[in-house]
Amino acid sequence: MDRLKHWVTENPDLSFAILLAVSVFTFFAITEPLFFTHRTGFAIMERFAVLGLVGLALTLCIIAGEIDLSIGSNAALAAVITVRFTDDWGAINALLMALAISTTIGAIQGYFIAYLRIRAIVLTVGTLMLLRGVALFAAEEKTVMLTDFRIPDFISTKMLSYFSPASLLVIAMFVVVGLFMTFTRYGREIYAIGGARKEALASGISLQRPMIIVFAISGFCAGLGGVIIGLRSGTAQALGLQYLLLAGTVAAFIGGVSILGGKGGVIGAAIGTLTVNFLNTGLVFNVTPAFMVQLYLGILLLVVIMFQTGSRVFEERQRRSQLLADVDRRRSILSEKIAALRRPSG
Amino acid sequence: MTDATLNTGDHLNLIQRIRRDYSPLVIGMVGLFLIVFVAGAVFTDDFLTWFNVKTIIRDAALVGIMAIGLTFVTLSGNFFLLSMKEIAALSIICFATLMSADWNQWGAADADPTTWTLGMTFLVAFVATMIIATVAGALQGALIGLGGNPIVVTLGAAGLFFGIGSWWSDNLVVSYRRPHGAEWLGTGSFIGDIPNITVAFIIIAIVAELTLRYTTFGRQVYLVGANRAAGRATGHENFGMAIKCCIIASVCAAFVAVAFSGQVSSAHVNYFSSEFGSSGDMTIMVIAIVMVGGNSIMGGYGSTLRTSLGAIFISSIDNMMVLNGFNSGARVLAVGLMIVFSIIVFALVRRGSRAVE
Numbered sequence: 172m173d174r175l176k177h178w179v180t181e182n183p184d185l186s187f188a189i190l191l192a193v194s195v196f197t198f199f200a201i202t203e204p205l206f207f208t209h210r211t212g213f214a215i216m217e218r219f220a221v222l223g224l225v226g227l228a229l230t231l232c233i234i235a236g237e238i239d240l241s242i243g244s245n246a247a248l249a250a251v252i253t254v255r256f257t258d259d260w261g262a263i264n265a266l267l268m269a270l271a272i273s274t275t276i277g278a279i280q281g282y283f284i285a286y287l288r289i290r291a292i293v294l295t296v297g298t299l300m301l302l303r304g305v306a307l308f309a310a311e312e313k314t315v316m317l318t319d320f321r322i323p324d325f326i327s328t329k330m331l332s333y334f335s336p337a338s339l340l341v342i343a344m345f346v347v348v349g350l351f352m353t354f355t356r357y358g359r360e361i362y363a364i365g366g367a368r369k370e371a372l373a374s375g376i377s378l379q380r381p382m383i384i385v386f387a388i389s390g391f392c393a394g395l396g397g398v399i400i401g402l403r404s405g406t407a408q409a410l411g412l413q414y415l416l417l418a419g420t421v422a423a424f425i426g427g428v429s430i431l432g433g434k435g436g437v438i439g440a441a442i443g444t445l446t447v448n449f450l451n452t453g454l455v456f457n458v459t460p461a462f463m464v465q466l467y468l469g470i471l472l473l474v475v476i477m478f479q480t481g482s483r484v485f486e487e488r489q490r491r492s493q494l495l496a497d498v499d500r501r502r503s504i505l506s507e508k509i510a511a512l513r514r515p516s517g
Numbered sequence: 518m519t520d521a522t523l524n525t526g527d528h529l530n531l532i533q534r535i536r537r538d539y540s541p542l543v544i545g546m547v548g549l550f551l552i553v554f555v556a557g558a559v560f561t562d563d564f565l566t567w568f569n570v571k572t573i574i575r576d577a578a579l580v581g582i583m584a585i586g587l588t589f590v591t592l593s594g595n596f597f598l599l600s601m602k603e604i605a606a607l608s609i610i611c612f613a614t615l616m617s618a619d620w621n622q623w624g625a626a627d628a629d630p631t632t633w634t635l636g637m638t639f640l641v642a643f644v645a646t647m648i649i650a651t652v653a654g655a656l657q658g659a660l661i662g663l664g665g666n667p668i669v670v671t672l673g674a675a676g677l678f679f680g681i682g683s684w685w686s687d688n689l690v691v692s693y694r695r696p697h698g699a700e701w702l703g704t705g706s707f708i709g710d711i712p713n714i715t716v717a718f719i720i721i722a723i724v725a726e727l728t729l730r731y732t733t734f735g736r737q738v739y740l741v742g743a744n745r746a747a748g749r750a751t752g753h754e755n756f757g758m759a760i761k762c763c764i765i766a767s768v769c770a771a772f773v774a775v776a777f778s779g780q781v782s783s784a785h786v787n788y789f790s791s792e793f794g795s796s797g798d799m800t801i802m803v804i805a806i807v808m809v810g811g812n813s814i815m816g817g818y819g820s821t822l823r824t825s826l827g828a829i830f831i832s833s834i835d836n837m838m839v840l841n842g843f844n845s846g847a848r849v850l851a852v853g854l855m856i857v858f859s860i861i862v863f864a865l866v867r868r869g870s871r872a873v874e
Binding site for chain 1: 597665670676786844847848851856864
């Protein structure tokens, strides 16, 4: 019990995320009789496959103190490329091609952000439009479709009653990225440039390497998400998938990242995504239209932001009043000393 | 103060002054854009006709007005609002719902409406829409001003507004019958054959430029955007500034929504999503205009005049490509390339000239 208490005080964000996830899950498990079943578990994991990737990508970006707005366009481009070329080259080749393109795009973005020293949002809002154009070009302004539907069937095969090949792949991805972030130097560098960029740069960390790694991983995750969506549904649209950004951001923020960077982690991303998925799936049982889900996600994001900003403002005010009190105390001590010095001489 | 300090640079001619004020990269980029533009204008048939010029400016008007509003936010150093099209969607639903409300109609269905009743119907709906937009803007502005990241706040607000709009209209098309009180704004024209929306665009552009240049508020926007610490030290907190600028941006978006609703006498939340116009969705288009116009996205540098010119430039490139038979993919690609190119050029210039954070 003591160790638990210690852990909670050490990781307040993560424990809040777990609490939120558990309470959302319990709420729907009690109100919806069908929610707590194997099939729903499978459906949740299927959603996790895509949203988890986007949540992971955005979590890494926000840890590095940046945000990648082009994630939806990147995913759409990967989906279009995979679906369009599967018939000609086979699924594996098309998939690898799409992933290579997405990762390269991400790495190039990271390079330019580090080289030009601009904020990522400035560049990625441009590439959001550019990649959309490329995707439209690649799809020839049409909805591209698969002709061979054995691949979608394979991707959604049930394994171990909860998982499919896609979600197992994504879980493996989570584990690899988690180990990378925690135990390698490159991962720690990403935390460093997010939490205290000036100090990190002053201590000799290059800005380019972590930036390129972060955005390459982000591009890879977006691409993989797009590939999974494309192959699972058998169709792809160049202008689709823009909703991923909002859902991924909500997942990342529930998972405990701070917009200032340097905080949060892969476990948080997983829990945040699961919370969003519980909410999504539970609302589907309630026959909620899709736009209401968007409304709830928007409110959730605003509330989380409000808490974060509020606590930051509160802390700042606390610190300032602490500082003022300190100054007052020192001044009174000083004046007492001066008075004590004067008395014998006077 | 002597005459010498006051008149520094007066002896330079125009070309020398441009070379002093702008870096060669920027001059090169603007030159390149101009060459492409002129070449396109010369080699495209029917491009330089009065009818086509009118079409270009009318196309630029709707996105241009929104972009002028967004310029205030960008200049004050709060990046941009990702919720522009959602504010417009909420406003258009509000406007159309009130225009078609029973108590707001001009009497029996076969009665001839008088100008007064039409005007009152329009006025009620217009004022309510503006109030909603003001509240929406103030909400975002307050969260941004408290220190929330503008991108994340407006991303959440976008979901919220879009959800409210869809919920209000049940995700259906809200339509109202002609004649209605918004026709003059949507399709009418008072001055010759120039549409009123074009006139509104020009008036808003001039008013915004004069506000930024010659009023105290305008100078404060530049101060807060250029140097937030200096702004705070002189008593101009970003809190109030963010609220004011977000309200301006939302009101501009709501105005565009009203004008667009007047054109088609109906409303739907998806009017401003990807189907609108030709290139991508409206929010990104508006941000593209602000960036291609050459406003510094970090704030403090730029003007609404640049934004208006950017709107006309993008609109004319788009028009040129349509006349030459390009598909939407190529047009979105062209606009995207222009944004990325201008971002990189401006970042290179900033990197060379000023100490970076």
